Amino acid sequence: MFRIVAASTRSLLSSFSSSSTAAAAAATAVAAVAPQARRPCVWTQTPCAVVVPPHHRALSTSTTHSALQSSSSTQSSSNSSIRMSAPVYINTENAPAAIGPYSQAVVANGLVFVSGQLHSDPKTGQLVTEGSVGDKTRLVLQNLKAILEASNSSLANVVKCNVYLKDMNDFAAMNEVYAEMFGTTRPARAAVQVACLPRNATVEIEATAVVNK
CATH class of the missing domain: 3.30.1330.40 (RutC-like)
Structure with a gap:
């Protein structure tokens, strides 16, 4: 009778040990996954291209220089006209x-x-x-x-x-x-x-x- 009880006790302990090991493994797995789950989401989608209307596009360097030269010529012509019209x-x-x-x-x-x-x-x-x-x-x-x-x-x-x-x-x-x-x-x-x-x-x-x- 004593042998039967002892055998049953060992069986229970073995079963408990196996359950504890499994629980520990499960807890470790959860712990490993949990930090990743708590990480903030990162938006990785590539933003859409923005189409700028032609009248809003920046002038090229050559165009800007041409505009400045034209403005300078106009100013020079205006000054010349003023001198010509001196009373x-x-x-x-x-x-x-x-x-x-x-x-x-x-x-x-x-x-x-x-x-x-x-x-x-x-x-x-x-x-x-x-x-x-x-x-x-x-x-x-x-x-x-x-x-x-x-x-x-x-x-x-x-x-x-x-x-x-x-x-x-x-x-x-x-x-x-x-x-x-x-x-x-x-x-x-x-x-x-x-x-x-x-x-x-x-x-x-x-x-x-x-x-x-």
Whole structure:
């Protein structure tokens, strides 16, 4: 009887030992796997290519250099134009002197800008009050002509006139002499009545003309 019990006891111990070994092996396997399971996921997918619109693409080095050279050339041309358009102030003794802080005319960039002229005596600068509207208009245009000639231009080169009348009823008389003085030349023109003119003049005319080549 004792032998049977002893044999049973050894069998149980052997079985327990085998179970413990198996459990230990299982625990070791779990321990080996567990750290890997706890590692953070790493995104390994290759990102998609980004398509950049043509107008957002960087300029190539050669294109950039070309753009800079073009900009430099434009700037140089602009500076040259500025130098070419430097104004030249005209003041001639053959026409009435200016009665204010201005020039008789200014030449700039191939154009002559003549200040408004009155029917003033070119020698004394005094306003001529005697005579008809036609006579006064002729004197105005003679003064204008003298300034244009001093600016290397002429009535034939006039491209625009502005006529100021104290009374629009004088338009016809002014227009007759105006047509006579300009001949076949027909510059653009505006004619208006104003409340008052300097020195209480009857007519004033200003002009823009092209310089002779």
